Amino acid sequence: MKGHLEKVPQRIGASWRYRKVVEETKNYGWHRHKEYEIAIHRHFEGRCFIGHHEVEICHNNMVLVGPNLPHAIYADKVKPGARCETHIIWFRKEWIDQLIISCHELEPLKQILKDASQGVLFSPHVAENIVQTLDANHDLPAHQQLLGLFNVLGLLIDDKDRRILSNPIKISNEDAETITRVERAEAYLQQYYAQSVTANDLAKHLFISESSVRRLFQKHYNESYSQRLKKIRLNVACDLLMNTDLPINLIVEQVGYDNQSNFNRQFKTYKRVTPREYRNSTKHIRKR
Missing domain, CATH: 1.10.10.60 (Homeodomain-like)
Structure with missing residues (x-):
């Protein structure tokens, strides 16, 4: 499932992109990005396909998807009185690689980004903490928003319950x-x-x-x-x-x-x- 290539609009004066999407339902077919993508899905149940792996979605489902990794998402059930809410962060490979080289404290992030080529699923409590960070920071000046992103990256590193969405079964x-x-x-x-x-x-x-x-x-x-x-x-x-x-x-x-x-x-x-x-x-x- 190659998926069509979606271009992520860049913000002037910013090294990364954040978007919050609230909608009645969610049905996005196979697509991919040149950037890394962190997606947090809230208030609905459904299915997320990453490569050849299927993930059941519930509240605060959070995944990291690597560059050019096809993925799709479909909502099956929305919580009563709620709407589908998705928080999305995109950042370029070249940018994050240079950041890790410059900031040795982010060295543990290298393995997480490598695993993202297969998709990485994070804990719901980490997703909740990241949503709170994003909600608190999105109206702040760009340099303060960047500090919030550093906090997000730290939470990724600290999540010991994350798992890789690999498919070890040999394909016939x-x-x-x-x-x-x-x-x-x-x-x-x-x-x-x-x-x-x-x-x-x-x-x-x-x-x-x-x-x-x-x-x-x-x-x-x-x-x-x-x-x-x-x-x-x-x-x-x-x-x-x-x-x-x-x-x-x-x-x-x-x-x-x-x-x-x-x-x-x-x-x-x-x-x-x-x-x-x-x-x-x-x-x-x-x-x-």
Whole structure:
């Protein structure tokens, strides 16, 4: 599952990036970053896929994901009266490597970052402490926020209960072939989601039958081909609503819909708010 490469917007005058996202539900397909990513998921239950490893999510689930490691996350159940909350920190490999060279006190971080190539799961109490640090620091000047990041890195080092999300099971030739097909299918949809692509189109691309395509999606994603395509389109729409000022009718066209009423209906079912409400609710995030 190679996943599409997401570009992390950089803050002027800052060496790292922090974002807090609060939304009605959470369904992000396979993606990756050039940066390290720390993600803390709160107030919902679901599934997180990191590489070929699946993690059950509960409150204060916290993972460290290495550069270019594909990952995906899906919410299954949100706490009553709450919304999905995610705290995300990104930092570049070159930057953290130089920081460790300059600050010998951070030497223990080297192994943690090495393990991040497989994903690292941290303790819920550490996640809670980090959230409190981030909430207290995000309105402070940039140099004081950096001190908060140092505190976060220290908490990572001190967590003795962290574990690596590795998969020691040898992959059979059949499994490896399936994984390759899933990666190619995902890449195909990421490239052509804005077009009228069908399961038959994908079957021809993969040189398999249409029924095999449908079984592939049901087995790997536990959802149909059409559901997967819809999620990709709506996730791209969410990104455009959050990070651009494009009119909604143009976003509808760019993500492959030819009927705005249908788009609005599917978007509200997926995110539990209208596209306009989603854009308004995420305006504060764009400032981060």
